[in-house]
Amino acid sequence: MRRFLRPASPARRHQKEQTITTLRERKREQSRLGAVEAAWRLFIERGYDHVTVADICAAADIAPRTFHRYFASKEDVVVEPVRRMTTLLTDHLLASSPEISDADALHQAQREVGRFALEHRELLTALRLVARRSNHLRVSQIALRPEQEAEIATLLAARRPDGDATDWRLRLLVGSSTAAFRVWYEDVFTSEQPDPMAHLDTILNAITISA
Amino acid sequence: MRRFLRPASPARRHQKEQTITTLRERKREQSRLGAVEAAWRLFIERGYDHVTVADICAAADIAPRTFHRYFASKEDVVVEPVRRMTTLLTDHLLASSPEISDADALHQAQREVGRFALEHRELLTALRLVARRSNHLRVSQIALRPEQEAEIATLLAARRPDGDATDWRLRLLVGSSTAAFRVWYEDVFTSEQPDPMAHLDTILNAITISA
DNA sequence: CTGCCTCGTGGCACATTCTGCCACGAAATC
DNA sequence: GATTTCGTGGCAGAATGTGCCACGAGGCAG
Numbered sequence: 410m411r412r413f414l415r416p417a418s419p420a421r422r423h424q425k426e427q428t429i430t431t432l433r434e435r436k437r438e439q440s441r442l443g444a445v446e447a448a449w450r451l452f453i454e455r456g457y458d459h460v461t462v463a464d465i466c467a468a469a470d471i472a473p474r475t476f477h478r479y480f481a482s483k484e485d486v487v488v489e490p491v492r493r494m495t496t497l498l499t500d501h502l503l504a505s506s507p508e509i510s511d512a513d514a515l516h517q518a519q520r521e522v523g524r525f526a527l528e529h530r531e532l533l534t535a536l537r538l539v540a541r542r543s544n545h546l547r548v549s550q551i552a553l554r555p556e557q558e559a560e561i562a563t564l565l566a567a568r569r570p571d572g573d574a575t576d577w578r579l580r581l582l583v584g585s586s587t588a589a590f591r592v593w594y595e596d597v598f599t600s601e602q603p604d605p606m607a608h609l610d611t612i613l614n615a616i617t618i619s620a
Numbered sequence: 621m622r623r624f625l626r627p628a629s630p631a632r633r634h635q636k637e638q639t640i641t642t643l644r645e646r647k648r649e650q651s652r653l654g655a656v657e658a659a660w661r662l663f664i665e666r667g668y669d670h671v672t673v674a675d676i677c678a679a680a681d682i683a684p685r686t687f688h689r690y691f692a693s694k695e696d697v698v699v700e701p702v703r704r705m706t707t708l709l710t711d712h713l714l715a716s717s718p719e720i721s722d723a724d725a726l727h728q729a730q731r732e733v734g735r736f737a738l739e740h741r742e743l744l745t746a747l748r749l750v751a752r753r754s755n756h757l758r759v760s761q762i763a764l765r766p767e768q769e770a771e772i773a774t775l776l777a778a779r780r781p782d783g784d785a786t787d788w789r790l791r792l793l794v795g796s797s798t799a800a801f802r803v804w805y806e807d808v809f810t811s812e813q814p815d816p817m818a819h820l821d822t823i824l825n826a827i828t829i830s831a
Numbered sequence: 832c833t834g835c836c837t838c839g840t841g842g843c844a845c846a847t848t849c850t851g852c853c854a855c856g857a858a859a860t861c
Numbered sequence: 862g863a864t865t866t867c868g869t870g871g872c873a874g875a876a877t878g879t880g881c882c883a884c885g886a887g888g889c890a891g
Contacts, residue, residue: 433858437868461847472870477849545878547758575811577803577823584799585827592791600786612788616796617828644887648839672876683841688878837888848877859866 441479443469448486453535457487457543484546490529490536494522495557502564511565512582516613519590523609526594537598558583578618585616652690654680659697664746668698668754695757701740701747706768709733713775722776722793727824730801734820737805748809769794789829796827 430438447468451460462483466473480486501518509517526533540546559574562583566574573579593609602608641649658679662671673694677684691697712729720728737744751757770785773794777785784790804820813819 431859433866433868436858440868462849463847473849474870474872475868478868481849483848577807578826580803580806581800581823581826584803585796588795588799589792592788592795595791596788612792615789615792615830617830619826619828642888644837644839647887651839673878674876684877685841685843685879686839689839692878694877833891835889835891837886839886840884842883843881844879846877846879848875850873850875852872854871855869857866857868859864861862861864 440469440471440475444471444476444479445486445489448483449532449536452487452539457539457546487536487540487546490533494525495560497525498522499560499564502561502568505568507568511568511579512586512618514568515561515565515582515586519586519613520606520609522590523593523606526597527605530597534598558587561587578620582618585618586613589613589616651680651682651686655682655687655690656697656700659694660743660747663698663750668750668757698747698751698757701744705733705736706771708736710771710775713772713779716779718779722779722790723797723829725779726772726776726793726797730797730824731817731820733801734804734817737808738816741808745809769798772798789831793829796829797824800824800827 444465448460448465451464451468462473462476465483465486466476469476498518498521501521502514505514505517558580562580563574565579565583566572566576589612590609593605593612596602596608596612597605655676659671659676662675662679665671673684673687676694676697677687680687709729709732712732713725716725716728769791773791774785776790776794777783777787800823801820804816804823807813807819807823808816
């Protein structure tokens with residue numbers, strides 16, 4: 410579970426192994442991590458609706474006031490995995506070669522996210538259940554959300570000389586590919602797939618956007 | 621604006637013109653409608669974040685307790701138009717001929733929703749702004765949301781003898797078509813389209829799902 | 832018409848989330 | 862070693878959302 414976390418948020422340093430964490434930083438991470446882990450544990454245990462921020466704080470041994478400095482809302486803790494996957498996706502997009510097509514770049518990045526999801530299948534399954542069981546949680550899908558599609562489109566557009574992110578074909582590519590990923594994600598977590606990654610390829614390749 | 625509302629929620633009677641509204645029903649509708657209109661007006665005026673439930677209740681002349689009987693949350697009032705469009709879509713799907721393909725049925729229904737959106741363009745534009753300006757509102761898109769995709773898939777599946785809603789091709793059709801609609805919706809509200817409906821057709825037809 | 836039942840309403844108390852403000856103390860800096 | 866930075870927690874308060882109960886008007890027999 411630990412591997413799931415942190416090393417992505419503070420703008421991953423591309424300088425090699427710059428692990429000069431100051432004590433303050435470490436304590437901060439500890440606070441945040443402690444809160445996340447306590448929250449997830451309690452959510453899985455009792456369900457999102459039956460866990461209060463106070464409960465989480467008691468378990469993580471921090472003050473509610475501190476909790477709300479790290480997370481804008483209780484829901485925010487749940488979205489953490491989504492953020493993690495989004496970061497993964499955008500990182501891969503940023504690193505992708507300008508040679509390959511938009512679709513290829515996007516799909517390669519999505520395969521990375523898919524691999525990640527499979528690696529953390531157990532935790533994601535649990536969180537998916539948490540989300541489904543709750544009446545108040547508005548995040549029904551622990552997966553890429555349409556909110557981030559605009560960002561992805563921008564990144565893809567940035568790879569090109571013209572950099573036009575308003576092109577509807579580009580946005581359609583992003584939207585439909587994200588939809589495809591959600592379909593796969595659903596399949597992976599509801600039925601046994603003999604070869605999940607092959608299944609992802611099948612779904613991603615099933616969509617064609619006419620030029 | 622009034623036309624936008626009500627006549628859809630209490631399971632539209634297919635019996636012709638069954639307008640035997642009792643006084644109680646009328647008062648109920650009046651309460652709800654008054655709240656919605658007051659809320660929208662205030663939201664557009666001051667922005668979602670700067671309007672409290674108490675404000676809405678004062679404007680609509682109802683008690684906060686009553687407000688929360690009609691709406692699960694303040695956000696719920698904003699989602700009203702989305703619900704309206706979803707109802708429109710599902711109604712058309714239910715009424716669609718079993719002869720035509722899934723894609724055709726869905727796209728025809730989406731064209732209806734598109735027409736509806738264009739009719740109420742002014743109001744939807746305002747609500748779109750409200751959603752964008754807010755920091756707390758989680759509904760970033762006043763359009764069809766992925767949450768309802770499962771329902772749409774079920775309806776489409778129900779038109780067929782086997783009724784298999786788990787078929788990933790079907791879900792992919794729904795997901796990508798919904799994404800296409802969002803792309804169109806975005807275009808319509810951000811740039812001038814000479815022929816919006818033609819544009820919708822173009823986008824919907826741009827997607828192909830291989831058999 | 833009359834009495835009874837239904838049900839929309841509002842008041843009240845309360846749990847809960849989230850924020851602004853301030854002060855303490857440890858970590859970082861000079 | 863003195864000063865500044867900053868993470869933390871306490872407190873008060875705004876705001877959302879819910880359970881419970883009582884009132885009163887609409888609906889329904891008789």
